[in-house]
Amino acid sequence: MTTAAKTPPSVIVIFGAAGDLTGRKLVPALYHLASQELLANEFAMIGIDRADMDSQAYRDYLSASAEDHIGKHFSDELWQSKIPRAYYMQGDFLDDKTYTDLKKKLLKIDKEQNTPGNYLFYLATPPRFFGEIAQRLKSSGLAEEENGLWRRLIVEKPFGNDLQSAQELNRNLHQSFQEHQIYRIDHYLGKETVQNIMTYRFGNGTVEPIWNHHYIDHVQITVAESLGVENRASYYDHAGAMRDMVPNHLLALLSIIAMEPPNSFNADAIRDEQTKVLKCIQPFSPEMVLTHAVRGQYDEGQNEQGDRMPAYRDEPDIADGSNTETYVALKLMIDTWRWAGVPFYLRTGKRLPKRCTEVVIQYRHAPNMMFRDALVKRNNVAPNRLVIRIQPNEGISLQFNAKVPGTLPRLSTVNMEFNYSDYFGDKPSTGYETLIYDCMCGDATLFKRADNIEAGWELVQPILDVWSALPARTFPNYAAGSWGPQKADDLLAKAGHQWSTHP
Ligand SMILES: NC(=O)c1ccc[n+]([C@@H]2O[C@H](COP(=O)([O-])OP(=O)(O)OC[C@H]3O[C@@H](n4cnc5c(N)ncnc54)[C@H](OP(=O)(O)O)[C@@H]3O)[C@@H](O)[C@H]2O)c1
Numbered sequence: 001m002t003t004a005a006k007t008p009p010s011v012i013v014i015f016g017a018a019g020d021l022t023g024r025k026l027v028p029a030l031y032h033l034a035s036q037e038l039l040a041n042e043f044a045m046i047g048i049d050r051a052d053m054d055s056q057a058y059r060d061y062l063s064a065s066a067e068d069h070i071g072k073h074f075s076d077e078l079w080q081s082k083i084p085r086a087y088y089m090q091g092d093f094l095d096d097k098t099y100t101d102l103k104k105k106l107l108k109i110d111k112e113q114n115t116p117g118n119y120l121f122y123l124a125t126p127p128r129f130f131g132e133i134a135q136r137l138k139s140s141g142l143a144e145e146e147n148g149l150w151r152r153l154i155v156e157k158p159f160g161n162d163l164q165s166a167q168e169l170n171r172n173l174h175q176s177f178q179e180h181q182i183y184r185i186d187h188y189l190g191k192e193t194v195q196n197i198m199t200y201r202f203g204n205g206t207v208e209p210i211w212n213h214h215y216i217d218h219v220q221i222t223v224a225e226s227l228g229v230e231n232r233a234s235y236y237d238h239a240g241a242m243r244d245m246v247p248n249h250l251l252a253l254l255s256i257i258a259m260e261p262p263n264s265f266n267a268d269a270i271r272d273e274q275t276k277v278l279k280c281i282q283p284f285s286p287e288m289v290l291t292h293a294v295r296g297q298y299d300e301g302q303n304e305q306g307d308r309m310p311a312y313r314d315e316p317d318i319a320d321g322s323n324t325e326t327y328v329a330l331k332l333m334i335d336t337w338r339w340a341g342v343p344f345y346l347r348t349g350k351r352l353p354k355r356c357t358e359v360v361i362q363y364r365h366a367p368n369m370m371f372r373d374a375l376v377k378r379n380n381v382a383p384n385r386l387v388i389r390i391q392p393n394e395g396i397s398l399q400f401n402a403k404v405p406g407t408l409p410r411l412s413t414v415n416m417e418f419n420y421s422d423y424f425g426d427k428p429s430t431g432y433e434t435l436i437y438d439c440m441c442g443d444a445t446l447f448k449r450a451d452n453i454e455a456g457w458e459l460v461q462p463i464l465d466v467w468s469a470l471p472a473r474t475f476p477n478y479a480a481g482s483w484g485p486q487k488a489d490d491l492l493a494k495a496g497h498q499w500s501t502h503p
Pocket of ligand 1: 022024
């Protein structure tokens with residue numbers, strides 16, 4: 001078996017080192033990379049945060065949470081051998097002294113750990129700091145790439161909260177770092193199954209010839225969450241489901257499903273195609289917002305276990321009478337020869353019956369001439385569906401029709417299943433491993449480029465504008481634990497479609 005090469009020797013500097021993301025995802029991801037022997041021997045991490053700690057106290061703090069978050073794959077022996085490479089610096093992100101201290105600390109660590117001066121700056125901070133930190137790194141000389149050494153910046157989502165703020169953020173970042181140094185992370189793209197969509201499409205001779213409007217009737221992309229707003233109320237009540245999920249996760253999935261084959265596996269070749277397809281989506285006119293976009297907010301209801309769940313407006317820290325949407329469904333049309341006339345339905349929401357992310361490709365009906373005079377009518381013959389499950393139970397299934405044994409010509413839909421874990425086992429992963437590894441290796445394929453981010457916001461901005469001009473009058477309009485508002489079903493029914501019952 002071929003094993004991947006180790007990362008180049010480098011130091012990762014995490015801003016927001018005592019925050020939730022660092023503890024739950026980034027440190028476990030670095031641990032998994034270390035356990036797979038993918039980190040260079042010359043590697044170190046510096047955490048920066050305002051919490052009052054020294055490096056030893058930070059190591060103790062990480063040790064206390066690591067076992068919890070790494071779970072059954074945690075090995076104390078491995079942890080103890082790696083943890084001396086973690087350092088801590090107390091500092092304010094907005095204080096210039098933090099950056100002069102950081103520069104000195106990096107030089108010291110380069111000597112101690114034999115690292116050559118390659119630095120990855122990870123902004124695990126609230127978004128208001130992204131531009132500020134980038135600019136201070138630049139002023140202190142830490143953004144400059146010299147003598148073959150690299151300086152990279154990972155920026156977490158959200159990348160703006162509308163088109164204007166996204167453009168402003170890109171402009172700010174570009175004043176300090178060049179585009180090739182900026183890695184905008186969307187952890188959805190770190191998931192194996194998402195990457196596998198490209199392999200499935202372009203690595204199999206049977207798939208691509210029928211991946212077009214001649215054979216595909218419509219596409220559904222679902223990102224369903226069973227949880228409510230949890231502890232993100234202050235952010236979520238301002239953002240809502242559209243900003244939180246659509247320009248990033250849902251459009252990332254759509255662009256991989258709908259893009260043209262890139263001419264190579266080069267990062268820019270792939271990202272060019274992804275941006276191109278986003279730009280080919282028919283823009284929303286105000287009239288289309290009324291007919292092609294549905295918003296919803298959950299009322300009280302109950303989950304599958306029969307537990308009562310409160311209405312969104314009754315959740316802690318949600319504004320009284322909040323009009324924030326917790327559900328979105330969209331119908332998109334892509335103006336390319338490949339996708340002419342094929343609707344792409346996207347939906348995402350909170351407090352739906354299940355946590356589930358999947359893409360359903362519904363193929364056109366077979367002509368069924370041979371069944372004309374039989375017991376089966378055309379509409380009773382289920383269409384073929386390809387279901388790509390991103391989470392949980394990662395895999396792909398193909399639904400097709402088979403003859404029910406017996407003398408009557410009866411058909412039944414059956415499933416051909418591929419489960420990722422059956423073939424490849426369960427590899428411990430937070431979804432961040434591949435992304436951090438790729439960034440250290442300089443591979444930007446799975447990261448968003450500035451034009452890709454802006455193309456996503458350009459698409460949703462007219463919807464946000466209409467929704468803010470016409471506040472929803474029917475909220476709440478779906479029960480917690482249901483599949484969303486009736487209007488989302490009507491959106492498909494108008495074209496004779498219905499949401500896949502599979503989730
Ligand atoms: N958490 C997730 O699962 C997740 C998932 C996807 C994306 N993200 C994104 O990742 C980023 C970080 O999220 P998070 O949940 O980890 O946030 P967080 O828990 O608030 O972490 C931020 C850390 O930065 C510290 N901090 C804030 N202001 C500072 C300052 N001026 N100087 C020094 N330290 C300061 C905070 O300290 P205090 O606690 O004292 O404020 C906190 O320890 C956000 O952009 C978020 O949108 C997070």
